[in-house]
Amino acid sequence: MDENLIQDRGVAGTARQARPHAAARHEGQDAIAGGVARPEPHDSGARHVSGEARYIDDMAELPGTLHIYVAMSDCAHAEIKKVDLEKVRAAHGVACVLTAADIPGENDASPVFGDDPVFADKIVEYHGQSIFAVAAETLALARAAAGRAEIVYEDRDAVITLDEALEAGADLLPPHEMRLGDCDGVLAQAPHRVSGRVRVGGQDHFYLEGQIAYALPGEDSDITVHSSTQHPSEVQHNVAKVLGLSDHAVTIEVRRMGGGFGGKESQPALFAAIAALVAAKTGRPAKLRLDRDDDMVMTGKRHDFLIDYEVGFDGEGRIAGAAFDQAMRCGYSADLSGAIADRAMFHADNAYALNAARIRSRRMKTHTVSNTAFRGFGGPQGMVATERMIEKIAFALGKDPLDIRKANFYPAAGGGITPYHMEVTDSVIAEMVEELEKSSDYRARREAVRAFNATSPMVKKGLALTPVKFGISFTTRHLNQAGALVHVYKDGSVMLNHGGTEMGQGLFVKVAQVVAEEFQIDLAKVKITSTRTDKVPNTSATAASSGSDVNGMAAQAAARTIKERLIAFAAEAYGVPREKIVFRPNRVQIGDEEMSFAELVEEAYLARISLSATGFYATPGITYDRETATGHPFFYFAYGAACSEVAIDTLTGENKVLRVDILHEVGRSLNPAVDMGQIEGGFIQGMGWLTTEELCWNGKGELTTHAPSTYKIPTANDRPDDMRIKIWEKGESQVETIYRSKAVGEPPLMLAISVFSALADAVSAASDYKVFPDLDAPATPERILFAVEDVRRQAAGETAA
Structure with missing residues (x-):
């Protein structure tokens, strides 16, 4: 997206016009104001690096x-x-x-x-x-x-493992099921069928x-x-x-x-x-x-899952129907497990029209810490099984997995129905994948990988390109709301408070940009303050990737309330029609005259005009009926795709990501710099989940991986040396989100599934592509080594036979 495309809002607040870069001059004035769509630095970025950012443990302790x-x-x-x-x-x-x-x-x-x-x-x-x-x-x-x-x-x-819980029938919460069409009948009549199982580990x-x-x-x-x-x-x-x-x-x-x-x-x-x-x-x-x-x-972790799947398809790999049986380890209490399990079900389709589906979910109790929310909230676990299913279809037909993916994408024109009976009307995944396929040179690189593997007995490479379709909204309807409080002081400076919390993701600067844009003032004029329950009450968690969506809209509503008061005051005080009052960079045009924003604010203050307002936003159209497992649980979908190339050492199982190409959609980005950071960070965190971060409990229920010495998150050395990230330039929300932007917090994590798929491709190469590997996540060196030995043993058995 063009970072210089910024809104110039008049009275109606709807026009979107191209404006010069921030360094440009306008009619002799200072640099343009406002903030939306500009790559502004994180408000605490310099303090993070210098160590000046104050956290709770940095507070001076009271006597x-x-x-x-x-x-x-x-x-x-x-x-x-x-x-x-x-x-x-x-x-x-x-x-x-x-x-x-x-x-x-x-x-x-x-x-x-x-x-x-x-x-x-x-x-x-x-x-x-x-x-x-x-x-x-x-x-x-x-x-x-x-x-x-x-x-x-x-x-x-004590019941410790998920397998023990399933054997004991230790359901913590009632099971849930989604159905689309006659899945059993479709599977019975499908020309081809495959089935499989995948285990997906947790994550601290x-x-x-x-x-x-x-x-x-x-x-x-x-x-x-x-x-x-x-x-x-x-x-x-x-x-x-x-x-x-x-x-x-x-x-x-x-x-x-x-x-x-x-x-x-x-x-x-x-x-x-x-x-x-x-x-x-x-x-x-x-x-x-x-x-x-x-x-x-x-503290709780990401839920680990055991997922069985069965799929029916034709000779071209087009899916007729698919069935999934998902089981997850909740731990000792419910926490948020019900909603997390639901989201895993909601994302069992990922970006694919399954046509007929049956998704069953069991939520199991174990005597381990209660698992909880983690970036993606169940969606990533559901998607991993789906991508393995796609790859097994491709293996069965001797086709490139990318071709199977492309054959099953939700159509861009709409009409595709999810397993929970929501029509997908905003699918851009086919166009995005086509673009990434070309920019990453996927086809030529896939041939090069095959050629390399043919002559390399020890090291094998793998390549995969996978999509992401992620639903944005809390699936619990009442959580889709936010409030904000905006004060304009008589010198023209602004104090901003809202219900969202800042955890390093850049929410505060994005919402401040929205307020600066509404008033057309410099971003530095907007002061960001702590989140406090005595300022904005009854807020929802900063979660579900919705922080900017809901808090940005609430802050915009508060700012517009004050702006309308200023317009009404100026119209009456100067005898000018409302439509002749236009907010421009750091100033306001009132008919043929201009004054600074601060001057207008001071005049309004002297005239006893309220310069403080609350704002509120509730996401519209969110519904889900659990009895029928149908509804419209998401306001919209966010899309992305990644192509990853890996290498594995078949003697040790060690592996490395060599290159990744990412194309991700964030609508009209509120802040491209922040969004790029979220895309890269989400991918790396997802890569850690699927490769190195292994949680282990012993038979007594003790967590044995409880420190950096035994639990391995990705380091700077694990980041691919060749990492190419691009925000999709054509992105734009089709529903009315804040400045037509889209959420970015969670969806990028699932781009890392491409790494897991590429590792599986490399393991298959160890059998000269004769065997489809059973590979569970995380794909640690041990698991990769065992998988390599398994496919080679199977291939040798087939050769001997």
Whole structure:
């Protein structure tokens, strides 16, 4: 998209015109104002690099601050027979010790189902569950005191793995099913059928800033909590619930997070509640900060899945119908698992018209930490199985997987129906893939890869081009809302607050650009402030990729309210028709006269015109009927495609991504620089999920990969040396989004499926393409090595036969 294409909004606020670059001059004035569509730097970018960005642990601690250590269960599933904390209470420096009996309200910090106790009471259900908390003068003293506790458990049978849960029939939530057409009948009559199974592993969020909360007691039982959370309103509600207070007694503040990725949506409530309990009990400030090991043990992950599929198709690879059986490990409690499982079902089609479909989902309970939201929210897991299905069709027919993909894309003209009976009317995936196929030189490179593999016995290469179609909206209807608060001060500067949270993704600068654009003022004139529940109430989580969509619209609504007041004032004060009042860069034209924006604002202030407004936005048209499994759960779809080339060492399983070409659609980008960062970062995080990030529990339910020494996220060296990323220039939302932009937070992660598919292609090359490999995610060196040995063994068996 042309970064110089910026809106020049008059009274009606609808015209979109090309304007000169920001460095240009206009009628002798300074550089043009506004901000939409310009590659502005992240508002905290320089501070991130310099270390000046302040996080909760950087805040100066108030006198008397207590530090909290949370004591955790040593068992995965057991009855607590005895808890003796007298020695803990008597330890040096201890101010208080809290258990379930000390909670004045409800012992629950769950987002929905009331099944996440703050402290375990009588029963523990995962290794690492919180039992009690110690508040002391220092964290070292609190930790040492906790070690003096005497706890006696009586072990119960524990279900740890997803396979064990399925064998035991341990369904945590009711199963769900979607149907489109007569899938069973179609499969029975299809000319060709294949089936398969794929396991998709979980993933730790590994945010740079761990879980932390700093609680400050106030008057009349009021509590303010600085919490590193994506969902301040939910934390507010849970803290109030635990303390037995009304929501208005609790204020949550978030200036920034050092990463979130979904791990700070529901789970920060536990730590905020414990910190608030200590502050309420002692009347002293209280801080709870987890170290990396404890954070990884105590907090939920991306759900791991087991997916079986069966598909019927014709000789050209066109899909007649497909069936999926999805099972996911929820952990010990529901958390957000129901909605995550639903989204995995919603994305079982990815970018393909399945024509007839049956998707079944089971949500299984295990005695492990409760899994939770993670970038993509179930969608990536559903898509991995679909892409493996496409590749198996191609293998069965001896065709290029890209040709099978292209044969099954949703049509651009509309008419394609999803398994949940929503028509896809905005599909641009065929055009995007065609463009990427050419720009990446896919066909020639595929031949070159085959030629290389024919002469290389040890190292094998693989190549794959995969699409992404991702639905944008919370599938829970009431969450699709946002509020904003805008103040214009009499000097023409602006203060902006909204319900979205900043976790490094660039939401704050994007929404500030929207406000600057509406007033046609310099971006520097808009001050970004912390997210606070006492400024904008009842907000939804910054999640579902909808942060810019909903908060941008709410902020725009607030700005336009003030703008309309200014227009009405100027029209009356100067006797000029409203249509003759036009906001231009840092000034306002009133008939034949001009004045600066600040001058008009000051005149309006003196005339007692309100210069403060709230804004609200609710995404229209979102529906889903669970009884019939039909509806319109997404406002629109975001699209992308990636072509990845990899190499594997067949002796060790080691692998490397050599090159990736990405073409991604973000509509009319609000900020191309921020969006490019999200595309690259999302891809790398997805690549880590599918290649190196392996979670392991032992038979006792202990997480053994709980530190950087045993859990491997991608490093700078894992980034492909040749990485070509482009925002699709033709992108534009077909529905009325903020300046016709599209969401960018989650969809790029699924571009990394191309890496997993390329690795599978390289493994198949080890059998001279005679065997379709069984490869599960993450495709670690061990799994790749085992898969290579398996395909070679099968190929040798076929040759011998």
